[in-house]
Amino acid sequence: MKSSLKWMALAASLVWLAAGCTTTVRYGDATSSKPLSTDFGSADLQQIVAKMVDSMLSSDATAEITATRRPVLIVDSVKNKTMQHIDTESITDSIRTRLIRSRKFSFQDRTTEKALTEELAYQQVASEKPVAYGQQTAAEYMLTSNLSEIEQSAGRVKDVYYKFTMSLRNLKTGELEWADEQEIRKEKIRSVFGG
Template identity: 40%
Template sequence: MKTSVICFLCLASLIVLTGCGGPRVYESELDRRPITSRLEAQDIRRTVEKMAESLIADEGVAAATAGQKPVLDIEPMKNRTAISVDMKSITDSVRTRLIRSRLFRFVDRSTAGADIAIMDEQAQLGLTNPKNAIRPGQQLAAQMYLTGSLTDITTRLGRTVDHYYKFTMILKDLRSGEIIWTDEQEIRKFARHEKLDR
């Protein structure tokens, strides 16, 4: 009788704990502790912050941009790993931070098609005052562009998985072809008993 009661209580607590009452959802902080050995949101955020700080602090960049706010464009970073990462989002985040620094101006080639379509509408529909209509050929030209790559090395030993990720970013001068700035962010994470689905 006593054993049956213990069994019943344990099972009841198990049912409650395993979430029969539906999923429990929490708002999480952005920089939470790692839950896998793979690339996570906090790794991307740290990388973006480090790259933006490094670029702002670099003496070579300051010398190349002295007395002006250079116009920059972005070439999305290349993903040389097997994992799926939105590389454009990373360069977009770096751009956001750099724009906030008020040291650079940015143009965006990826929206050039939409720009042309709007200008065509202004020119052809007749709704816009022709004197105010924006025409192609007046846009700023990018003087430099930001790009980079992500690489990784994965090592497995028994049930231990070791991931090494390396972000590399460069700022290149379009006119001279010179690489003005470059930096790396290395991330190494390992886990034991982690299930891999790739």
Template identity: 40%
Template sequence: MKTRLIVSVSLAGLLATACGGPRAFTRGTYEDPNTIEMLSDQFNENDLQLIAKKMVNSLAASPRFSQPGGPQLPVVLVGRLKNKTSEHIDMASLGDKIQTGLAQTGRFALLDKAAREDLAEEYEYQQSGYVRPDSAKGPGEQASADYLLTGELASIIQQVGNDKLVYYKMTVKLNNVRTGIVEWTDEKEIRKKFERKPISW
């Protein structure tokens, strides 16, 4: 009798878990990554895309860089993009998005900050004797950055009653490495409004 009771209780627990417990996402479809959807009041991929697009277009259209300046492209290093908001935001992805956009304009040569350690390791290997000396590469021949791109993302959140306003401002600057002069700067503002609706049972 006790064994039958234990089995019954176990089955009831399994059924309750299956009916009311958390469910896994088992079916999905591909979506256009450019489709704007706001499932929460957090920073999302649409915000990232809007910021990157604005900065790339603005820099490429600026008087300093809108016309080809000869066979030597300006060399740009995408530096630190600071997150001054209270959210966890992948600023490296934003930097990669801006870097990719600048490269696709054909007006800039880009240096990859993250690849420098890998390059240093590769130099050591090529100088180790495993590579033909006449084809081995070594330090001292890398291109240097003409410009350093930096930026800062800030936010202001206002909430009154059921209304919530989320404001983001991304400011990006392009500094001349030789002189320290800011050759270009721009900002992108994003303002979103959310309304909390009562839950109906």
């Protein structure tokens, strides 16, 4: 009886190892909020973008400036003040895309300026009716943002705090029309047996 129980326990352990250690590849949910590490990840990016754009669109300041028309907005690159390499252009793109979908603002994009200048220059020499220089609408508002990080460790616990601050500035008056911040805290508790 005792020996058969031992065999059963051994078989169960083998099954446990086989089930848990199998390599699996599959499609995942692109909007998942599962934290895989304390590094800044896709779920953090999506959360920040959703929260900040929601806050901006529902603010009284935005309601006032978009009440009768769609003001021209330019989204400045996110300033990365963390110790990590983060593709901040991706955050900027996501913010701009979500704002464009709301149809409350018109946009100017400085990231494609070089290609645009080349195209306009080409048109002047090659096209029958080239688009004339100096006809672009000027941005009236600028959206600026900062991403910062504070990391703390104590024993087996690692705590990483991210703060994303975004503000909307009136380019004519220089005044800040709106600002908000989003915080994310990620915690890793290392197992007693290893990494």
